[in-house]
Amino acid sequence: MEISFPWILVATMVMAMRPLSFRIKANQLSYDYYKFSCPNLESIVKSELLSLFLTDATAPAAFLRLMFHDCQVQGCDASILLDSNYLAHSHSSEMISSRNFGIRKRETIGQMKSILEEECPGQVSCADIIVLAAKESVSLSGGPHIEIPLGRKDSRTCSFHEADAKLPSPIITVDEFISIFMSIGMNIEESVSILGAHTLGIGHCFNIVGRLYDPRLGDKMDFALEASLRLACPTEIPLTNLTFVPNDMTPVIFDNQYYRDIMMGRGLFGIDSSISRDPRTAPFVMRFAMDQNYFFKAFSSAFVKLSSTNVLTDVQGDVRRQCNQVN
Helix, strand or coil: CCCCCCCCCCCHHHCCCCCCCCCHHHHCCECCCCCCCCCCHHHHHHHHHHHHHCCCCCHHHHHHHHHHHHHHHHCCCCHHHCCHHHCCCCCCCHHHCHHHCCCCCHHHHHHHHHHHHHHCCCCCCHHHHHHHHHHHHHHHCCCCCCCCCECCCECCCCCHHHHHHHCCCCCCCHHHHHHHHHCCCCCHHHHHHHHHHHHCCEEEHHHCHHHHHCHHHCCCCCHHHHHHHHHHCCCCCCCCCCCEEECCCCCCCCCCHHHHHHHCCCCCCHHHHHHCCCCCCHHHHHHHHHCHHHHHHHHHHHHHHHHHCCCCCHHHCECCCCCCCCC
């Protein structure tokens, strides 16, 4: 999937509307939170990411997945960045969880934090940097420009047990999937749209072999796709963790190709295949496949909800000086 990176700019017509159901005041997040304390925050993050993306076309997918795995455990609180070496319980880091297999770019968030500490010491949380990196990754990959409120604080704790419990498994069902995202205020349309993040990046054999070699799953997929996956992942227990396949036909472009693929039985993960057939979710899959702008709007709304639910604000958390350790 190492191909040249497409710099696609998104027209203002697909700029995200701020969802009316999101109560910013209740969470004490704000769209101008750093207006005075760190006014150059977003331009600094964007500049750093642009430099990185020029040399690593896979980085946007990594930052987007990093945000998802942070936000789904304790809320967006940068708990995923904490290292065992700096914790009271040495085996507490969320990175110990097998569900965080393949997570990358944690150290890049720390590098951006160091730059921001020079610009505006003690002001910007690592949690906000993660979310900003994810939203810029979407935009710079051709997706919508998403307006997000800021002001998250960093957690003082983390738990790999909670990561095991809350991060979706590779064989998640549609019922479980809907339940997870409805619990943070998403409707079914938004829940289906958030899976559109699979339009970026790759899947590892580690997370795919179950649907290839476990007959109990009874999974159906395109014959040609199944044949290619069996070539890439020839054994039930992967020979190496380095083997991967693209999530869709345009793995470095944020577009609606993911939905087009899964309608043809070419979904990489079991849940991709399932939402294309389930009567509750299939209509949205079809709508997103037909109308990219509509998908962008739904995804933007879902992104804001995911990144703004159960966050820490004010004295509930800290602004870490170093992202991988508690102050």
